[in-house]
Amino acid sequence: MRSTQRLASATTAIALTAAGLILTAGSAHAATCSQAHLPLPDATCQPGANNPDVTQSTIKSTICVPGWTKTVRPPVSYTTPLKIKQIGQYGYSDTNTADYEEDHLVPSNWAAHPETPKTCGPSPATATSQPPAKTPWRTS
16 A cells, blocks of 8 residues: 555656656645635636537537536546646645545536636645545536
8 A cells, every 4th residue: 555655656746747847845846826715726727618519509418418427527537637737736735646636617517618727626635635525616
């Protein structure tokens, strides 16, 4: 178990370094997004984005269909690298990806674009070091 945590930490450090960040004493520098409005994301970094597949004429076959959000949920192969990049952009000292949930500013069932950095952002862990079940702006 301990070696798995070391491997995860090493992988995160490599990914953050590859993203052009400098890691010193366990913290990432070169933050480009503000933590001032947490738990809400920085509106400059995550302003939100609509899913172009959801329009007034398609809502009966998209967001109004039970389970539709599961069909547009981004894969981990997309969200993990995005989370690593955004953890660096926010300058979080904790770079362990397990301590964050990549969350949508606008919920998918409200027609948020499923795969864009404009609507997804890392939600920091709670005091118990567990990702929050739901963030204040998330309803699904």
